[in-house]
Amino acid sequence: MTTQMRAIVQNMPKAELHIHIEGSLEPELIFTLAERNGVTLAYPSVDALRAAYAFTDLQSFLDIYYAGASVLRKEQDFYDMTAAYLQRAQADHVRHTEIFFDPQTHTARGVPMADVINGIHRACADSPLSASLILCFLRHLSEEDAIATLEAALPYRDKFIGVGLDSSEVGHPPEKFARVFARCRDLGLRLVAHAGEEGPPAYIETALDLLKVERIDHGVRCLEDPALTRRLAAMRMPLTVCPLSNTKLRVFDQMRDHNLLQLLDAGLVAMVNSDDPAYFGGYLNDNFVAVFDALPLGLAHAHQLARNSFEAAFLPAPEKQRFLDEVDTYFSAFNVV
Numbered sequence: 001m002t003t004q005m006r007a008i009v010q011n012m013p014k015a016e017l018h019i020h021i022e023g024s025l026e027p028e029l030i031f032t033l034a035e036r037n038g039v040t041l042a043y044p045s046v047d048a049l050r051a052a053y054a055f056t057d058l059q060s061f062l063d064i065y066y067a068g069a070s071v072l073r074k075e076q077d078f079y080d081m082t083a084a085y086l087q088r089a090q091a092d093h094v095r096h097t098e099i100f101f102d103p104q105t106h107t108a109r110g111v112p113m114a115d116v117i118n119g120i121h122r123a124c125a126d127s128p129l130s131a132s133l134i135l136c137f138l139r140h141l142s143e144e145d146a147i148a149t150l151e152a153a154l155p156y157r158d159k160f161i162g163v164g165l166d167s168s169e170v171g172h173p174p175e176k177f178a179r180v181f182a183r184c185r186d187l188g189l190r191l192v193a194h195a196g197e198e199g200p201p202a203y204i205e206t207a208l209d210l211l212k213v214e215r216i217d218h219g220v221r222c223l224e225d226p227a228l229t230r231r232l233a234a235m236r237m238p239l240t241v242c243p244l245s246n247t248k249l250r251v252f253d254q255m256r257d258h259n260l261l262q263l264l265d266a267g268l269v270a271m272v273n274s275d276d277p278a279y280f281g282g283y284l285n286d287n288f289v290a291v292f293d294a295l296p297l298g299l300a301h302a303h304q305l306a307r308n309s310f311e312a313a314f315l316p317a318p319e320k321q322r323f324l325d326e327v328d329t330y331f332s333a334f335n336v337v
């Protein structure tokens, strides 16, 4: 990528729609919080912890990700983690972000739901960024556990806009959560699910048909099924693609093997996200630079990715339009609108 192209992509207004807040916990903050809370870590130093970030698949990452999250105990811990992410996102010209959080990881350790949600929400309220929260159910746990988690979160219903589904995908298909997603739909919550990251295209189909999700997180394996790909394009179903995550977790061996360009060429509403930036080697602009360096993507693709990020956002129509206009105005300086 040229220096000019790099600057254009870094400075363009964008939305981030696939970021797990626990995945923004940097090793330095893990050690600070461990000390503050009297938690003993299995690693003697920041460098030793960082050295353990050598993943072979999703599960090998999740084991370390849940261990890192164990230092989060108090409302202020959740606040500090979220405030750090929001500051970093601002530096990457993120205008709007929809943040995933995994309450079961914390409530299982005895942290009150109130402290999880209030800490993350308070940091969002204190930030100049537009930010909303999406509560994710851990799919390796039971649907009963997800239902109990939803009930525990309902007193804070005004502090999150939707629900998602994450953690170990293979062996935990969307249909396992059909009833809790139906309940969330009745409550007026927005619905998303991780599907087609490590799992087969059939999981994308059941996420659409049985969970009735409005976005697919990852979804990169859809291209294995041409009929599904056409369906996703026709319904303008967004895919929240995470390039650095996909290479670190070996969904693709190398960035030059990533299918982002094929997804865009198929007419899919794909955009770039960071997933778990503290673990995968970078925040949103690092993902843009990595994928633009490896693939033949140009100015028109950058414009499309920025537009897609706002089109896919759960924002009221006037706000969404203002962001889309901001994107078009930004790119009009380069003659590609």
Ligand code: HPA
Pocket: 020, 023, 058, 065, 166, 167, 168, 169, 194, 197, 245, 275, 276
């Ligand atoms: O990429 C992911 N996939 C599934 N679960 C997750 N939890 C954090 N990141 C991920």
Ligand SMILES: [Zn+2]
Pocket: 018, 020, 166, 194, 217, 275
């Ligand atoms: Zn994810």
